[in-house]
Amino acid sequence: MTGKTRNSMAAIMTILVTVVMWMTAVIGLIVLLAGGIELVSMLSGSAINLGAIKVDDHDITLPELVAGLAGVLVVVAAVVFVCLELRRILATLAEGDPFVPENAVRLTRIAIAIAITQLMRYVIAIVMGLAVHGTHVELSVDLIAWASVAALFILSQVFREGTRLRDEEKMTI
Amino acid sequence: MTIRVTLDRVLLDRRMSLTELSERVGVTLANLSILKTGKAKAIRFSTLEALCRELGCQPGDILIFDSEDEGSAKRVAAE
Numbered sequence: 001m002t003g004k005t006r007n008s009m010a011a012i013m014t015i016l017v018t019v020v021m022w023m024t025a026v027i028g029l030i031v032l033l034a035g036g037i038e039l040v041s042m043l044s045g046s047a048i049n050l051g052a053i054k055v056d057d058h059d060i061t062l063p064e065l066v067a068g069l070a071g072v073l074v075v076v077a078a079v080v081f082v083c084l085e086l087r088r089i090l091a092t093l094a095e096g097d098p099f100v101p102e103n104a105v106r107l108t109r110i111a112i113a114i115a116i117t118q119l120m121r122y123v124i125a126i127v128m129g130l131a132v133h134g135t136h137v138e139l140s141v142d143l144i145a146w147a148s149v150a151a152l153f154i155l156s157q158v159f160r161e162g163t164r165l166r167d168e169e170k171m172t173i
Numbered sequence: 174m175t176i177r178v179t180l181d182r183v184l185l186d187r188r189m190s191l192t193e194l195s196e197r198v199g200v201t202l203a204n205l206s207i208l209k210t211g212k213a214k215a216i217r218f219s220t221l222e223a224l225c226r227e228l229g230c231q232p233g234d235i236l237i238f239d240s241e242d243e244g245s246a247k248r249v250a251a252e
Contacts (some may be wrong), residue, residue, distance in 0.1 A: 171214040173215075
C-alpha cells in the first residue's frame, strides 16, 4: 500500500468518524433537551408550553426518565470520546506513522469508554430495580460489546509491543 | 550497557573522520553517531562487517564487554 492510498483512506475515515461524532452530539443534545423539558414538566407538575411543543402528557415515570437521560448522557459522551480518540489515531495514520506509544494508550481509553457504557447499563438497571418497586429489571450481557473491549485491550498491548519493537529496530544500526 | 563501543578510539588510531567512515560503509552519519555514543540497541552483522572491512580491524576492536559496567547495571536494576 502506498503512502498516498493510506493517507486518503485515513482522510475518508476521519470524515466518517467526524460525521458520526457530530450526528451523535446533535441528536444526543436534542434528546437530552427534550428529556430535560419533560423532567422539568414532571417535577413542576404543570404543562410546559413552548410555542408549537406542548409537554403535558407523561407516558413514562420519573425514575424511567431520569434513568433514560443518564443512559443517553453516558452513551453520547462515550461515542463522542471514542470518535475524538479515533480521530487522533487517524491523524497519526495520515502522517504515515501510527506506531506511536500514544495510540496504545488511546486504544486502552476507547476500551475503557465502551466498558463504562456497559457498566452504566447494569448500574442503571440495578438502581431502577432497587428504587422503583414493581419495575421489571432485565440484566442482559452484551457479549459483542465485551468482546470489543477485550479485543481493544489486546490490540492496545499489541500496539505497545509493536511500538517497542519498532523503536528497537530504529536503534539497530 | 555492558557492551561498549570503542569506535572513536579506532577512528583516532586510523586518523579517519566519522563522516569519511559513513561514506565508506554506507551508513548515515546520524546512525554512526548513535553507534559511537553507545545509544544503539543493536548492530547488524552487515554493518559490523562493513566497519571491520573499512577500518581493517576485528569486531573485538570496536566492541568490548565491560564486566564492571554489568555490575553497576545489576546494582541499578536491584535498587
